[in-house]
Amino acid sequence: METIKVGIVGLGRLGKVHAHNLKGKVANATLYAACSPVSEELEYAKNNLGVQVTYTDYEEMVKDEQLDAIFIVSPSGLHCSQIQLGLKYGKHVFSEKPIGLNIEEINETIQVINQYPNQKFMLGFMRRFDTDYMYAKELVDNDELGDVTLIRCYGIDPSEGLESFVKFAGASNSGGLFADMSIHDIDLVRWFTGQEVSKVWAIGKNTTYKELDEVGELETGAAMLQLADNTMGILVAGRNCHHGYHVETELIGTKGMLRIAQVPEKNLVTIMNEHGVVRPTSQNFPERFSQAFINEANEFIECILTDRQPSINAIDGLESTKVALACKESYEKNQLVTI
Ligand code: NAI
Incomplete structure (x- = not known):
């Protein structure tokens, strides 16, 4: 080939x-x-x-x-x-x-x-290529949860990166916490429900590094989303996670609920020592999503070779950015924003 x-x-x-x-x-x-x-x-x-x-x-x-x-x-x-x-x-x-x-x-x-x-054009929402998210999507599509009523998402980066983030925050524009971190969760909300977000209300707090206030960045933020059919979304995003890299998603439906990585476990090892029963946690995005990054690249190359357009396209990029920017605006203006 x-x-x-x-x-x-x-x-x-x-x-x-x-x-x-x-x-x-x-x-x-x-x-x-x-x-x-x-x-x-x-x-x-x-x-x-x-x-x-x-x-x-x-x-x-x-x-x-x-x-x-x-x-x-x-x-x-x-x-x-x-x-x-x-x-x-x-x-x-x-x-x-x-x-x-x-x-x-x-x-x-x-x-x-x-x-x-x-x-071909493809956007890198790699979580859609993670086997756990793919398994959950199949369950949702097979109606195992019934109608989805609420999705709760956590995306929190490890604390060890926070100091260097603060150092460069003024110089390089990340787009703010919601465009930088929550954008994956916003994409998941759209992917799981097939619905667009219509309203957002976002809040946030800088505690460790108050200087982030001056450059419009956030250490921790949260947002409530209302989708076109009234399905609810709750986003929690941050840059100060002391146990590593915390990505967790919960879906609540009329017939059941599911959680993906409710504890962000690194592997199947349990250590018993002077700290008690310890489960190691995933430490960063390259580790947690290592196979998903490979899977998405394989998909892009395969789309080129088999002459088909990738399933994640520019509209996914546009719609997720609209929601992320609305969250930023909502936080900055302290008001509900309709998209
Ligand atoms: P980084 O700051 O570590 O790396 C940026 C790279 O761009 C550096 O190699 C730098 O030399 C290069 N660069 C800077 N200005 C340039 C220019 N004018 N022309 C060409 N190259 C230039 O950033 P990081 O964390 O690797 O993020 C890069 C992108 O990947 C961002 O858009 C970020 O949102 C995205 N990202 C996505 C993740 C995911 O989970 N899918 C995780 C981390 C980042």
């Missing part, structure tokens, strides 16, 4: 994960090029990833005729312009979430995506 030559932009926390997957764990793909403004990252690409060509300028990379597809893992504010440029130069494009941070720019990007129907 044909091998898809991929170029990656961004080799930070997640870029390295995707790059290593593309190097050896994704079928029928090869990591051919990498782009970053940071020379150490390009050295890393050559030495540790076996990348043949490196670029400091993204447009130069997408012009490379050897390349079939681009993986965008750069800061969120760059996604829209990089998606557009990749498509214009004839590449298939995978972009990390969120699709963008500005609704006008996202709509413009959707128009460009629609101009290239033969090229």
Whole structure:
């Protein structure tokens, strides 16, 4: 079978994960090029990833005729312009979430995506490729829970990353806690219910680092969502989880309820020692979703090879960002926001 030559932009926390997957764990793909403004990252690409060509300028990379597809893992504010440029130069494009941070720019990007129907576009909501979430979705679709009435979602990053987040929070725009963290949960709410969110009310609190107030970022936030058919959503998001990486989802239905990772267990080991009975917890997103990242990349490559569009598209990106930005607005204005 044909091998898809991929170029990656961004080799930070997640870029390295995707790059290593593309190097050896994704079928029928090869990591051919990498782009970053940071020379150490390009050295890393050559030495540790076996990348043949490196670029400091993204447009130069997408012009490379050897390349079939681009993986965008750069800061969120760059996604829209990089998606557009990749498509214009004839590449298939995978972009990390969120699709963008500005609704006008996202709509413009959707128009460009629609101009290239033969090229594939996919957005990185990898939880839809996690086997536990897939199992839960099958149960919901098979009516095991009856009608879903409420979904409660936790997405809290480990405390160990908080200090460095605070250091760079002013310099790089994450889009705020809801666009950065809750966007996965918002996507899950839409995916499980097939409904759009109509109203949101969000609150938040900065305690450890009060300076986050000044840059419009949050250490912990929460939001209530009302969906078009009155289904309810509760989001809890944060950046200060002391036991590791806490991603948990609960669905309550008329016939039953289910929880995915109600304790975010790392594995099946239980330790009994002076602390009592200890269950290790998952520590970060590369660990918790390692297989999901591989599965989603496999799906993207397979879509290219079998000429079908991925199931996660730009509309999923637009709708989830609308909700995340409404949560931000609700928090900032202290009022209920109708979408
Ligand atoms: P990071 O800050 O660790 O890495 C960003 C990378 O982009 C660095 O390699 C940097 O050199 C590069 N970069 C910066 N400016 C650039 C430019 N002008 N042109 C090209 N490259 C540039 O960020 P991280 O955490 O890896 O996040 C990257 C993206 O992935 C974000 O959009 C984030 O929302 C998303 N993400 C998704 C996750 C998921 O669960 N699916 C988890 C973590 C991040």
